[in-house]
Amino acid sequence: MNTEHHFRIVKMQILRRIQQGLQMAEEYFKQAFMPPQIHYELKGVKAGVAYLQRNTINFNRTLLLENSEQFIYQVALHELAHIVVYQHYGHVQPHGKEWQFVMQEIFHLPAETYHQFDLSSVQGKTFTYHCACQTHQLSIRRHNKIQRESAVYFCRKCKTQLNWIGLENEEN
Numbered sequence: 001m002n003t004e005h006h007f008r009i010v011k012m013q014i015l016r017r018i019q020q021g022l023q024m025a026e027e028y029f030k031q032a033f034m035p036p037q038i039h040y041e042l043k044g045v046k047a048g049v050a051y052l053q054r055n056t057i058n059f060n061r062t063l064l065l066e067n068s069e070q071f072i073y074q075v076a077l078h079e080l081a082h083i084v085v086y087q088h089y090g091h092v093q094p095h096g097k098e099w100q101f102v103m104q105e106i107f108h109l110p111a112e113t114y115h116q117f118d119l120s121s122v123q124g125k126t127f128t129y130h131c132a133c134q135t136h137q138l139s140i141r142r143h144n145k146i147q148r149e150s151a152v153y154f155c156r157k158c159k160t161q162l163n164w165i166g167l168e169n170e171e172n
Contacts, residue, residue: 050082129162131155
């Protein structure tokens with residue numbers, strides 16, 4: 001199957017999944033939700049982004065085509081949950097208790113905040129940093145922020161500052 005044909009099929013499946021999610025939310029909350037506009041123009045390593053005030057979801061086309069099944073099953077409703085939460089509760093924490101509730105109790109999905117997709121096709125040049133417990137690959141944007149001393153990054157696990165290993169270890 002060629003890429004454009006596959007993309008058209010997956011887009012239809014995403015729209016169907018979004019409609020199903022909206023219906024589940026409407027039945028639970030007993031209110032109508034405005035369906036979001038869907039775009040496929042997101043770049044970089046994010047799978048999807050919900051723009052709450054614009055009522056728009058933007059998906060990463062490359063990651064979508066490489067991980068279609070997981071996108072349809074999980075990512076579409078992950079982003080829709082942000083829209084539903086915003087329309088029902090207003091401004092709250094992005095992955096807070098309201099979002100977790102919608103994911104788990106209404107959509108019956110795990111409230112996972114990060115995807116595990118292979119990023120090799122979408123990730124640009126990376127720089128190797130380390131902390132007390134592991135190594136990290138940082139994007140050129142984050143690396144440059146550190147070099148300009150306008151940002152400091154910490155490991156999510158051990159909470160220690162990330163340090164650059166140096167040029168001799170660079171990949172890409």
